[in-house]
Amino acid sequence: xxxxxxxxxxxxxxHVGRVRAGQPLxxxxxxxxxxxxxxxxxxxxxxxxxxxDGEVLPGKLSQGEYGARVGVPxxxxxxxRFAAPSTFFMPAVSALLHDGEAKSYVxxxxxIALHGWIHERNTQLPPEAERDLAFRAADTLERLxxxxxxxxxxxxxxxxxxxxxxxxxLGLTYDSSLMADDDCYEIVADGEPTGIVELPVEWxxxxxxxxxxxxxxxxxxxxxxxxxxxxxxxxxxxxxxxGGIFQLTLxxxxxxxxxxxTILTExxxxxxxxxxxxxxxxxxxxDHVSIGTDLAR
Numbered sequence: 001x002x003x004x005x006x007x008x009x010x011x012x013x014x015h016v017g018r019v020r021a022g023q024p025l026x027x028x029x030x031x032x033x034x035x036x037x038x039x040x041x042x043x044x045x046x047x048x049x050x051x052x053d054g055e056v057l058p059g060k061l062s063q064g065e066y067g068a069r070v071g072v073p074x075x076x077x078x079x080x081r082f083a084a085p086s087t088f089f090m091p092a093v094s095a096l097l098h099d100g101e102a103k104s105y106v107x108x109x110x111x112i113a114l115h116g117w118i119h120e121r122n123t124q125l126p127p128e129a130e131r132d133l134a135f136r137a138a139d140t141l142e143r144l145x146x147x148x149x150x151x152x153x154x155x156x157x158x159x160x161x162x163x164x165x166x167x168x169x170l171g172l173t174y175d176s177s178l179m180a181d182d183d184c185y186e187i188v189a190d191g192e193p194t195g196i197v198e199l200p201v202e203w204x205x206x207x208x209x210x211x212x213x214x215x216x217x218x219x220x221x222x223x224x225x226x227x228x229x230x231x232x233x234x235x236x237x238x239x240x241x242x243g244g245i246f247q248l249t250l251x252x253x254x255x256x257x258x259x260x261x262t263i264l265t266e267x268x269x270x271x272x273x274x275x276x277x278x279x280x281x282x283x284x285x286x287d288h289v290s291i292g293t294d295l296a297r
Contacts, residue, residue: 019164021180022188025197025289026244035276036240039199039247039285040086041176042075043153044068044101046094046253048119052155064253068098071256076108078261082268084279089115089153089176092137095144106145111281114138114172116155127162134166150283153177153249157201164189167196174199174286176247183244184289195295197286199247205235206249211260229263233270240274245285 004012030037046067050060079086088105090112095102105112116122117133125133134152142148150173154163157177164187167175174197175187187196203209210223223231232248239246255264271277280288 017191018161018189019159019178020188020191021178021198022186022193023293024181025184025186025293027289027291030243030276030278031280031288032278033276034278035243035274036236037245037278037280037285037288038084038236038271039245039280039282040079040084040250041153041248041282042086042088042250042252042255043115044072044088044090044094044252045115045119046091047097048091048093048116051093052119052121067251067253067256068094068101071252071254071261072101074256074261075250075252076104078265078268079110080108082272082279084268085109085111085281085284086279087111087113087151087176087282089113090141091115091117091119091155092140093118095141102141102144103146106147111151111283112141112145112147112149113176113282114141114149114152114170119155121156122154122158122160122163125160127160127166130160130162131166131169134170138170150174151176151199151286153201164194164196168194173197173290174282176201176282182239182242184286186293186295193295197290197295199245199282199285201247201249204231205247207251207254207260211254225259225263229267232267236267236271240277246271247282 047061047064088110090102102112114137117137120133122130138149152172152175154177159177176199178198179200179202181200185198187194187198210228211221212219213221236246
């Protein structure tokens with residue numbers, strides 16, 4: 001294979017155009033005349049990250065267990081206080097390890113969505129394995145909750161060259177793994193609209209880059225919790241001014257700790273102090289932005 005600097009125009013255009021942002025999907029208004037849509041998401045990874053990497057010693061597993069044992073109950077109480085329906089992206093193995101947790105999200109009025117089987121790395125899998133794990137995960141979450149997921153977040157936002165085809169085959173409404181906008185857009189594949197809505201993520205609005213600690217690697221927490229609060233508050237304030245979406249990606253085993261759930265509480269207090277805030281799940285956001293839109297379904 002030639003080096004990138006040797007590619008002809010057709011080659012580099014082909015790579016860039018494989019999966020692209022299509023029509024913007026910011027609506028003219030939000031439900032009830034709200035000025036901003038706020039959608040919180042929680043990736044309930046728990047023990048699956050070390051398990052995915054074959055790490056089976058108690059230390060790493062206990063760090064993940066904290067998310068289910070302590071983080072999730074704190075988060076659910078907080079969301080109930082602010083009447084904030086949210087989306088929980090959950091690997092199927094997490095749901096199987098923690099009996100009743102996935103169902104508790106749905107029972108509390110939240111959304112359950114796909115997040116892989118064991119938090120696998122899609123770009124390291126053959127396409128048939130990625131497909132098999134995605135379908136097994138969807139079937140498992142449906143069996144445990146009584147609800148078929150309509151959305152996906154690829155584990156680690158690891159979107160392979162086969163992921164979009166699998167998403168379409170699953171019949172999903174949306175993805176939340178890509179980063180081409182602040183607001184929703186339709187995904188385009190090789191120049192053709194797909195009808196799949198992207199609800200974008202960003203590392204700026206994710207708790208892990210700020211707070212994770214890897215003992216034997218270079219990853220170390222580098223921003224004090226209230227420094228993160230300042231960043232997220234600024235992100236919300238401009239989303240409010242623009243009439244767009246404020247989205248967060250959080251992890252129970254990360255944000256669930258005392259000093260961190262405290263800043264999430266303060267952020268929600270700040271958000272709730274503003275008039276015209278619509279708290280919604282990712283699926284509710286996608287349904288609203290799709291109304292009256294010519295999506296290629």
